[in-house]
Amino acid sequence: MLANLTRAYLAPYRRWLTAIVLLQLVATMASLYLPSLNGKIIDDGVAKGDTAFILKAGGMMLMVSLVQIVATICATWFGARTAAGLGRDLRASVFSRVGSFSAQEVSRFGAPTLISRSTNDVTQVQTVTFMGFTMMVSAPIMMVGGIFMALREDVGLSWLVAVAVPFLGLSVALVIRRMIPQFRLMQESVDWVNRVLREQITGIRVVRAFVREDHERSRFAEANTQYTGTAVAVGRLMALVFPIVMLTFNASTVAVLWFGSHRVASGAMQIGELTAFMSYLMQILMSVMMATFMSMMIPRASVSAGRITEVLETDSTVVPPTTPTAIPDGATRVELDDVEFHYPGAQNAVLQGISLVAEPGSTTAIIGSTGSGKSTLLSLIPRLYDVTGGSVRIGGVDVRGAALTDVWSRIGLVPQKPYLFTGTIASNLRYGDRDASDEDLWAALRIAQADGFVRAMPDGLDSAIAQGGTNVSGGQRQRLAIARALVAKPSIYLFDDSFSALDLATDARLRAALRPVTQDAAVIVVAQRVSTIIDADRIVVLEDGRVVGTGTHDELMQTCPTYQEIAQSQRAAQEVAA
The missing domain is CATH 3.40.50.300 (P-loop containing nucleotide triphosphate hydrolases)
Known part of the structure; x- marks a missing residue:
């Protein structure tokens, strides 16, 4: 998953990647050449007292070191720029994809996890990519080159390489294997912490109004404790890695000195060769350690890559048409024809058999008890959701066959919140x-x-x-x-219970001021208060997702029991309040 994701987003950086590989190759070859030069200085310079040779070889070491430094700096710079570009492109893609989601996909993922995936998860992928450019490119080159150079110095000690490298790799691999499920749990814990924190910050007024600070602290403490526990479990496993590495390093050093000293004493090997062999063995083990360090980071980045890919591969249920039909200019007529809507996974339909027409220059009001489907019905017109049955048309064109921007540009939506x-x-x-x-x-x-x-x-x-x-x-x-x-x-106004927080006097003044402005537009109003829609040209009464009455206020007071009940309950409430 991680490889596929990075491969797709690193395609524009192919030249930079080539430069990184070449620079890392130069730097690694330079680092492999230095121990050999150092061994020659000891054997051919110091042992023989040849000062000229020492100065000449020392100068070469300085030049090689300078080449190594410059190549490493350039490779790191290219790697940092490439990783930063990868992170930028991933965040942009996640943002763009989430922006295309319908309300259904946003509800399925939830805001906290979408934020975590576009920040924390992208950072994990970006970090492991950068470390890969600076470590994983040079590690295999250093390992293969180190083995070759070590054998070149002395074949008799090569069995130490054959023992130390597999021991280190196998030991660390067993530890990393246990880390993978912990990393997955850690990312889920980050989502939980973000969700609780976001709820507490957003709902701080409610928390304080009901004196629920202690309860919210305990909720956050629970989420925080789980995240901490997971991080500690990962930390314990990571703590095993470095002792294993240091044990292998130190044991290998002791073994080289012990067995190498016998070969030096027997004349089969010189001191400079022993020093060079020890350096190459350290480089080999260092490359294994770098690969190991990357292996510790890759599982968590793989989990993050999977979470990012899940967002990127999720298609919106509101799909733009391939060949959109243009809505006629000036069209304001809104028609709902036998509309039905199910929420995903729900057994029963929220809306059934809804048919209504909102004419230009008229106000159509929708009223009903809580949960009757008023806001859901209004959400179908701008395609926040798509109908599961029937059709919604603007100017005679089904909104599913029109371009989304064509639909949205004609609608002025004032949401419930x-x-x-x-x-x-x-x-x-x-x-x-x-x-x-x-x-x-x-x-x-x-x-x-x-x-x-x-x-x-x-x-x-x-x-x-x-x-x-x-x-x-x-x-x-x-x-x-x-x-x-x-x-x-706009040519269509959708007011989703947009006057509920206004006092009756302000509500009346606002509605009076709206009439001249909306005289050529279709206005659809969802309301809880009868006083808000009493002057509407047409009132649609919903109950349990069905239309149970249509008409003016006076007509419905004579023919619709549901509307009568709503009006009488609000009148009684006003009388009690008075």
């Missing part, structure tokens, strides 16, 4: 139209009954908005979201 982005009031309003002038923004704010509190802010349109709009009230957030939709000047 209005969301504002970090920035200013002006930057949030210009999400509707990035070229809108300040006059356009103020006009939209006046219609949305938001100009008063915006003018009262110190910086007016340039007043700061925190993430999610947490520094303004719920009613102000709703009015700013309505103004944002008005700035776009």
